[in-house]
Amino acid sequence: METDRHLDVTPPDDGELRLGSSQRGVAANGVVLALSRAARSFLLYDPANAAIRHFLNALQEAVEGYLSTWGDLPLVVSPFELVVHGEVVYLDRDRERSLAFRLYRDGVRRITLEAALTWQEVLKLLEVLSIRYTGVRQAEDDMVVLLWKAGFTHIQLEAVEGFVPEEEAGDPGALAASDAAGGHHVAAPPDFDLPVPLLPTPRRVVYKELGIGEVDALLAEDNTQALPDLCVQLCAELVHAAADPSDPLPLAETVPQLREIRDFLLSEGLLGAVLDVVRLLASARLPNPADARERDILLGSFGDERAIGRILRSVPRDATTAPPDLLEFLDLLPGNHLKMVITVLETEKGEASRRVARSLIERFVPQHGAWILDQLSTVEPGIAVELLRALSAADPELGLQGVQAVATRPDIELQFEALHVLEAAPVGPVMIRVLLGLIAVPTEEVRLRALDLLGRQAIKAAFGPISERVKREAPLRLGNREAEASGEALARCDLARATELFREWLKPRGFFHVVLPGQTTLQWVAVSGMVFVPGDEPEVLVKYVAERAGSDLARHCTTSLVKRRRVLRGAQ
Amino acid sequence: MNAPPAPDLAADAVSRDQETLGKAIEQARGGEDRALAQQVRDGGEQTVRLLTGLLRLMRTHHPDNHAFDNPARDLAAVLALLVDLLGPLQLVCVEGQLYLNDVRVRMDERTGGAADLAEELQRHGAGGLRIGAPLDEGAIRRLVHTLSHKPAAERPLTVLRDAVRDADLPMVSVQGLFRLRLTGEASPEAALKTGPREIQETMERSAGLVTAAWDNLAEARVPNPLPVRRLVNDIIDSTGSSELLIDAAQSGAPAHAAAHAHHSLRVCTLAVLIGKELGLTPTSLADLGVAAMFHDTGYASREEGFAGDVAPPFGRHGSAGARLLLKQRGFHQAKVKRLLVAYQHHRDLDARPSLYARIVRVADDFDTLTRHRPGGAIYGPAQALARMEGASGTRYDPTILQAFVNRVGRFPPGTMMRLTDGRWVVSVSGVRSPATFARPSCRVVRDAEGSTVADGELIDLAVEGEVARVIDIRG
Structure with missing residues (x-):
């Protein structure tokens, strides 16, 4: 606002x-x-x-x-x-x-x-x-x-409450009466409302004060809270009329009224009453095929974008999954409402609504997983995130395929969601491929998390690509945070090869100690990685670098040594 | 005004206010029939524009001139559409505004129209036109020609009415000047002052309106509850007390009104009486009254039968009525309640009819049992009530029936009784206090010697007289 x-x-x-x-x-x-x-x-x-x-x-x-x-x-x-x-x-x-x-x-x-x-x-x-x-x-x-x-x-x-004839002797009924100009009038038959009700033996009538409780109960039927019940009651009458073989009322004549009631109940967020109406419609035995068709169209309209949106907005704020009423409601509607739920997600911002929508999508995964997977590469990023989350929650294997499907998309929120899914996924070629792709995306935060995950999973196959990237990027744009993350990842992925590499970067061999392009950055990587390398050598090498380095790298060396001691103590 | 709340609370309160207002507007939109409203609005504007244009044209052209062809044809088409939508058309000019069947016709002020037409009519002392059926081009030419006559020096309105009749326009009637009726003219105080006359006028208007509403529904037109609602509001306002409501129910529709108009009005007033006794809000009373007015409209519909189209039988009139009322578009709680009344007003308690249907059932059955028919009434009011009491809890909601009983008493208005002194009296009042439950005010109709008394004296059984027995008035 x-x-x-x-x-x-x-x-x-x-x-x-x-x-x-x-x-x-x-x-x-x-x-x-x-x-x-x-x-x-x-x-x-x-x-x-x-x-x-x-x-x-x-x-x-x-x-x-x-x-x-x-x-x-x-x-x-x-x-x-x-x-x-x-x-x-x-x-x-x-x-x-x-x-x-x-x-x-x-x-x-x-x-x-x-x-x-x-x-x-x-x-x-x-x-x-x-x-x-x-x-x-x-x-x-x-x-x-x-x-x-x-x-x-x-x-x-x-x-002003209306018109009255100005002339005193005017015809007071002139406005309302269907006078001579109106011609023929319709009339009730002479025996209308007959036969009279058959009533039992008369009883003496007496004055009796009305009980407050009884009157209150009646008045409660007239307050606004009772209106949804009346709406449901009317729907029951209309559905019954359509199904009544002795006096059938085509459903088409009642559909506008039923739609109005639907809209009212939805606008008030009265899911319970909406469900009652849907139950009535769904369970109606309509002998006329035209009525049955009308009913299906009408039921379908309960699952349109507006309706689903309204219902989602009506869920309690602390709802984490779809309420049972909502699930029953959707089950009673004809057709597949997955598309509609996805459409609603495009505009729905409420946290609870989105959570519930996601839980609804999860229900669709067993039947429509492949279709959802297809959507991932085309729908807008926010929706793809929700779909991916739902997919992986309902079926981790499909979730992983989903990650692969979104891996090439440039959207940051999607990349984070992919990382989130991969955190819980078992190591495998898909995961490795996606993570290695993510260490090269433009967003540093994503790269850092991908490196961290590669390291934590100790994926040996990642060592080569990470080290190559470090060498390539060090002279150009590898920042200190990424250098640190890369060092740690390298050490965790393949400690032996990493130690060798770090040694070379920290203290170049040869008489002239040839300085490599991006040497400081490479040293930063190596110092960070040495945190995980056991033995005395790392400390000697790091101290060696610290004595010769600028203030930033020297400080990093000190911090890393402290961290190393802690890590090694933890390992013991 | 009440003191403003603290800032944080105030912010919340304003948000709630915003939400409430937004919801009210949304609900109002839900109750709208945009298509119909637009058609009426456009049709009304075209009618006024074309009629005014034709009247102007008449100043310079002979009625047979071809210049009239197109506008007359257009006007005929618009009138046919409007009659189809609304039934008889009522065009009223008042205080510079034009109303078509109570809907104000919006005119572009630059092109005039409303004022010009009003001026044309007022030259003759006329304030409105009623068009009961579509007019063909010839009829339109005759009408315009007649209206364009120079007004008579004396009694111009009567002369114009005669001229319209002579022009063979039976579907058109010219009405006198109108003025706007303001709130307060029919206040309870006014009703108390003018009493039955005020009520009778309201009943007269109501009877005409019920007849018109039935006619429209029979022609499969969209129900228009607004005029009925205004009248029910009038009935509620003009019968500030329950006694006046009972008077209204007693006086009913004018003698010339159709039986269904009598019945609708009686059921409406009795239902409102019960609602009032139960403590319904004025808005609910109005909704209830309108529902009661429309409860039997199913009889206005026609089904195919051996002897041509016939009204539906008793068993189907409820659903037939609902079918007619369903033509109205737009959500409104009053409409929901009205439809339920149409369906359920003959249902027993075990079928769980809605509150309004249960109220209307009591009012409806009481009137049906006591209504005067060609062979006489089925029961007198006291017998009918005692019979209904026997079905309390099965047919009738016991609280609702008791509310009715408490208001009309053991001897409801219209009950014929023989007193212990031999006089015959008719009850004319409801219950004024618990103590007078079985002691109403009565009018003497036969003296102790058995002679009929015209315009007999009023006696209060709370003061004098003992009821010996109720006279059975069944035919």
Whole structure:
């Protein structure tokens, strides 16, 4: 998220004038400007954006400031103006932007924010305004209905609730009635809702106070937490209707509703309810082949990128593997969702989501290992890392093949992941080949880890390539850290040959002690490697070098001798 | 306002606020039927533009002129599309704005349109047009020609209405001026002041709306719950107390309304009454009321039968209703609950129907049992209630039924009783307090001598009179 420091939170407010001639008017102007900007901000920014945070803070400050100083804020709404106690405190003639116009157009004529207003009420008001600003037009609610539903305690509204004929003697049913101009009316049959329910023997009715627990239980069925259950219930009805041979309802007619429910449940991250819906669909016995096809398409849509992404985001933060519900969910969906999981990984940043996605990929390895292997050379590095990790966790042998597949890719994170896999792999030609490749990559950290691993595994076959590389690179660009790592690796890979080589580099033979190209670097390598060589000679040679070397190498000689003593003590 | 929290907590709180707002907007988007909204918006704008253009053209051209051909054809096509989508079209001009079936028509302010059309209509004292069926090009020419007449000096609206009738336009009606109705006009206080009249007006409007909603559903149009929701909100607002709700249920729809409109309104008001007794929030009451209004719409659908298309039988009307309601697009919890009511409102408790379905079941069965039919009612209200009480816990949710019983009493409004002094009375009130559970207010309909009393006195059984027995009014 952006930080406030980098924010440009100057909204497009050129047309909104700073108004108010009195102090109260100025304060009121501050409130309505803040409200208007905060409501509009959802058009421009993602709700989580820092800009929205800024606007909310500004709104809270402005509202608190006004109400604590001046008390109630009664806003009279006209098409382009908001007026407080006869003073115009807001004016914007831009229809798209104007808060006054939005309110007026949607039927609000007067709105009073009372002094006891709570921040939650301000937020609710902002929610209603934001929905209207974003241009959403719902079939169920308009602004007046939304404001009515909000049930404000400290916001009083005067709003248009519809039209009435102006003439006193007008036909009050003119608007609603399907009058003569409408022609024929449909009617229920005369015997509708019959036969009457067969009821048992009557019982005397008595007054009885309702038990608080009983009423609470009923009200719990009406709160928002119960909505997922109702959605599942409705899905059950729709699926049952499709399967009912006496009154079949083609599934195609219910699919839009089922998709809406799916989207709602996914947006709320309600995996349990989503799973219930999938179970219902998957287990439905649909005699009509067209319905069965529709069902499969619908089920498939539960595994699309958005759905999988939502589900992955809904897993608990401490999840390390896919929850059983998620596994069952995927098993019930037709087709192969591996591709979708991989696609989701491209955008999914959450640690838990990625962990769970990886554990899902691991499940696919037995059936789709070869396919995953193929992807490694083409998918983006971040994904390849996850695939490689999953592959090696599920099948080390395939993991090793995966390492080989990514070895030629230049991406650092991939090289590190390959090293990570190789750490746990048994020594073999693939490992050696890959590690020797990695000691020549551009990134020093990777080279160092590859050298370290070669040394720790004491791979004799690596001695030649490492020593050749050292000789070749020493005069050019072998840094001290790599020189040290190379020395250690050489000694660990083949102690005898290394000792001979180090001796030559530390104290060149011959009368003139011919200096080799990169001599200092070679000595650095040798001093580092001598740490692992037993006997008295290494100490003599290192001291010999130390006495003649520059300060850096001399210091390295001293450090290496200390280290050598420790290593040798450890070996004993 | 409440004091701001400490900085860290405040940061968290703001994040939560952001999340809440984001979710609300996302959910609102989920409830949108973009395609339909856009079609209505575009169609409305084209209608106004074309109609205004044709009226202008009429000033300079004869109606038979070919200049009318294209715009008249275009307007005919747009109207056909809109009627197909929305059913009868209601074009209303009010305070400089134009509304098509309650949807404000957005017009480009530079090209006018809304104001021009409003001006054309207002010359005749008219504020709206209702177009009940698609108009062909000829009808459009006649309508435009009629509207372009010079307004009569006296009673211009009546003259225009007559002219429209004479122009053979039975599918068009011209309406008078409208004004916007503000909140508070139908407040509980207002209802208390004006009482039954206010309720009757609401019921009248509701009956028309139920009829229109059924007509639209029967024509396989997309359900439009918004006007019904506004009316249910009105019913909730105008019947601030349970007693007024009972009055509303009693007064029901106007006499001329269809039986299904009566039933829908009664079930709606009784369901809201129960919901109120249970303590549902106003929003839930509105959702419940709308669901109740639509609970029987399955009967509006038609199935192929031997004698032409027929309504589905009792056993299938629930699923038939759901099928009609499923045409509405966009997720909304009210829609989910409404669909469940359509499916489940005749289910017994063991089938675990939803809360609203259980409430509507009580309201629905009570009305079905007590409804006046050609052969008379099946039971009187008291007998119906006693019968239903016998099925408490099996057919009916016991808490919901008890909530209903507690509100309407042992002798619900409409119950005919013989008092110990020989008078016959009809109950007119619900329960005003636990003590009056079996002692409602009543109106005397027959004196002790057995003579029918017109406009008899009101007596309060809490003050005088003892019930000897309930009169069986079955036909």
